[in-house]
Amino acid sequence: MKKRITLKHIANQFDVSIATVSKALSDSYEISAKTKEKIQQYAKEHHYKPNSVALSLLNKKTKTIGVIIPNIMNNFFAKVFVGIEEKATEKGYSLISCISNESYEKEVKTMELLKNGTLDGFILSLAEETQEKEQYQHLMNTINEGVPMVLFDRVTDEIACDKVIVDDFEGARNATIHLIKTGCKRIALVSVIDNLSVGKLRAKGYEKALVENNIEIDQKLIVKIGKREDFETAMKIVLSDKSIDGLLCLEESSAVQSLEIVKRMGYLIPDEMSIICFTNGKLPQYVTPRITTISQHGKYIGEMAASILIDRLEGGSDKPFQTKVVKTSLIERESTRK
Amino acid sequence: MKKRITLKHIANQFDVSIATVSKALSDSYEISAKTKEKIQQYAKEHHYKPNSVALSLLNKKTKTIGVIIPNIMNNFFAKVFVGIEEKATEKGYSLISCISNESYEKEVKTMELLKNGTLDGFILSLAEETQEKEQYQHLMNTINEGVPMVLFDRVTDEIACDKVIVDDFEGARNATIHLIKTGCKRIALVSVIDNLSVGKLRAKGYEKALVENNIEIDQKLIVKIGKREDFETAMKIVLSDKSIDGLLCLEESSAVQSLEIVKRMGYLIPDEMSIICFTNGKLPQYVTPRITTISQHGKYIGEMAASILIDRLEGGSDKPFQTKVVKTSLIERESTRK
């Protein structure tokens, strides 16, 4: 077990000053070729690596980004994370990552904890609980302390910062229009995420599509199911209305569960019942029939968020804040008609 | 935008030395009550936070763990990550996380990069490519440089360090025995991960179970499918042997795909064909019929890995290396008989 080597060790080795070693290793013109060569050689042989903690202290930059994700088991967030990681690595940044676990308290604690000099900026998506409480003081503080921040997906208007969001409104609108065009007359909206900003936006997109097509909005068709309610029971009540022939599910698990229920009730899919859902993961592709989905391009969102933050970190601190809206795309599968 | 405040600022504010401020804030007995109070009050009002970079430099400890995960889209690894994150947070550690993306090169680069003083130890699972190449020099180096490391799931005997692994052998053996006990006569093994250590172990467990039950091992029933091969084609060839009545799939996606194929071929499940798979995620629970799985307790594995590393970091550096084997459990669902 060899300890890590420092400039000091090298300096002692050759009876020169630390400054000389530092300069030699950065190939400074001030140092003679001979000295440079022997020092560089020695450094390489002994696997010298500058201590980045010392450099961080000196430069007041850590080249580290804090990432706070509500739930990494959610495929969408995992994809975003992949995007962030790829872009950050490319640009020479490391990631300190935390999972807020949808908890307001964990989110606040994590932010406070990490604002101790270990990172240059944040990328985060708000915890469900934070969006419910609508408490954003910790974000305000972060901004006020001059720590750059990029919010993605679950954002809030209350905070002025860079944002990357999905075009949830358009995505839902397009999906609803698709259902209408393929012959659905009575489309129900299934939301288990009405407490989230994105859930509300998607619901608005659905309503817009109906209005545009002169279909009356029927509140009985707008199904909001809470965490504590039993999904299956709730859905069965909804589906007792036999006129329903289309389902727009706002995320994938409710879609997969609905599909099961609908199948068991004997509906033919897509002819008697069409289904579309917003998606994160693989589930909709593996069930039978495969579900038509609204893809959110998670990885791209992650890349964008990282790019925007790094741009700001590296000089663009006076640029106005931007909100990047990433379009969704409809991926047609077997749960909708042609 | 208020800049972050330092001991120096506070010292200037009250015309005392930096040392006094430092001591006052740590509530030292050396400092008078009056001085302590005014300094502490001022610090609180101005949200003073010690600069952890400076502390890291001083203490030569960063309270940060490097985590390298082959693929965060894999539900098993995501769960492990959750476990690591939870335990690390609890113990006051941060996580610097990277995705090796199953690439040997990325894994090596990441390790080299992170061994620059920013972290106290590593938790990682080997990239697929690393296991194929069997090149572990970067791990050797890390160990030799005295950086503690915990390997999980995808490990190697070549490296002496702490490990947390799944009992893949027993898991596969038990699953195979379950198939035999519920009446399967000809059980095929389906592996798309024979390049991984865990894949090989699982295959051995399968063989052991057959031998124990006096069933001849038939190489035609051991199906190894590579990344480049077309899974469906390969499976159809295998299933042309109509005597096969059980499938042990070594991970979930091949199980879900096999299920589809088998269903389309008109088999009754589980009566004419039983299926069990090792699992990571939700897929097997959502398909019809739901697939019996071998659960790997990912979160627990993550917690163990973090605990073991932190123990070693905090004093236990002379303890012998341990390999913790986490048992799997069989979760019976509808794809196997009672």
Add this chain to the structure above:
DNA sequence: TTGAAAGCGCTAACAT
């Protein structure tokens, strides 16, 4: 061409 000194923010041993 090389070195000395200061400083990044902090703590701790050692004066005063």
Add this chain to the structure above:
DNA sequence: ATGTTAGCGCTTTCAA
């Protein structure tokens, strides 16, 4: 009770 000094590892003026 408070201050001085040194040092963690490094870079960067400025001096020699």
